[in-house]
Amino acid sequence: RAHYMIGTLFERSGRDQEAIDRFTIAVTHDPRLAEVHLKLGDAQRRTDQLDASLLSYERVLALDPDEGKARFGQAMALVRLTRDAEAVERLRHARDLHPEEPGFPHALARLLAASPDALVRDGPRALQLALVLGDEYKTTAVAETTAMAYAELGRFTEAVEWQRLAMSVAAEAG
Numbered sequence: 001r002a003h004y005m006i007g008t009l010f011e012r013s014g015r016d017q018e019a020i021d022r023f024t025i026a027v028t029h030d031p032r033l034a035e036v037h038l039k040l041g042d043a044q045r046r047t048d049q050l051d052a053s054l055l056s057y058e059r060v061l062a063l064d065p066d067e068g069k070a071r072f073g074q075a076m077a078l079v080r081l082t083r084d085a086e087a088v089e090r091l092r093h094a095r096d097l098h099p100e101e102p103g104f105p106h107a108l109a110r111l112l113a114a115s116p117d118a119l120v121r122d123g124p125r126a127l128q129l130a131l132v133l134g135d136e137y138k139t140t141a142v143a144e145t146t147a148m149a150y151a152e153l154g155r156f157t158e159a160v161e162w163q164r165l166a167m168s169v170a171a172e173a174g
Contacts, residue, residue, distance in 0.1 A: 003029070004036050007043075016043045027059075034063040038070055045077050053077045068098045075107060084120040087111060102137055105129045106145060113148040123152035140166040140173075 007022030023040035027033055041056030054077050060070035071094035078087035088111055095104035112126035127149035133142045143166035150159035 001026070004033065004039070007036075007039065011039065011043060016047045019043045020047065020049075031059070032063060034060050034067060034070075037063070038067065038073070041070065041073050041077075045073055045080070048080075050077045050081050066097070068094065068101055068104075071097070072103055072107070079111065082116070084111060084115040084117045088115075088120055102133060106133055106137075106142065109133065109145050110148060113145065113152045121152060123149055126152060138169075140170045143169065 003022045003026035007019040007026065010016070010019035010022060020040060020043045023036050023043065026036045027040060030036075037056050037059040041053045041060065044050070044053035044056060054074060057070045057074040057077070060067050061074075064070075071090065075087045075090045075094065078084070078090060088108065091104050091108040091111065095101075095108060098104060106129075109126045109129035111120065112122040112129070115121050127146070130142060130146040130149045134146055143162050147159045147162035147166065150156070150162060
């Protein structure tokens with residue numbers, strides 16, 4: 001527990017490699033600590049140790065299959081590894097497991113709208129997800145995602161309108 005706490009302090013001060021070292025010691029002493037594996041995976045992802053982060057997230061999910069943060073981190077690591085098709089499947093699964101969590105359909109919509117992999121992109125589905133999110137969550141990020149989906153569909157006038165909306169909301173918020 002002490003190594004976990006010290007690792008958390010390192011993490012908060014932006015010293016991810018030192019945090020990784022402490023989290024690794026903590027899980028070596030007690031491999032059942034899901035929250036430490038989660039922090040380890042997040043720090044590994046931030047430091048581009050993406051394959052290692054996937055292993056850490058797998059350990060979290062083996063210990064706690066309901067841990068949504070591990071599922072999100074896993075999907076983001078897959079995106080950074082350009083394994084977008086896998087990330088889409090993970091996000092869909094996570095969305096089904098956690099329907100109350102808007103982060104999963106939001107990330108899914110962004111990936112479907114903007115993946116560099118043409119086989120992964122699905123503009124109509126991205127727009128559908130973004131519009132549903134927009135009904136409940138009126139944020140700049142959702143407006144940007146809606147703009148991305150419209151752009152993917154070639155509906156550039158609407159994309160520009162949504163991007164302008166996002167920019168005006170951001171400007172009003174300071």
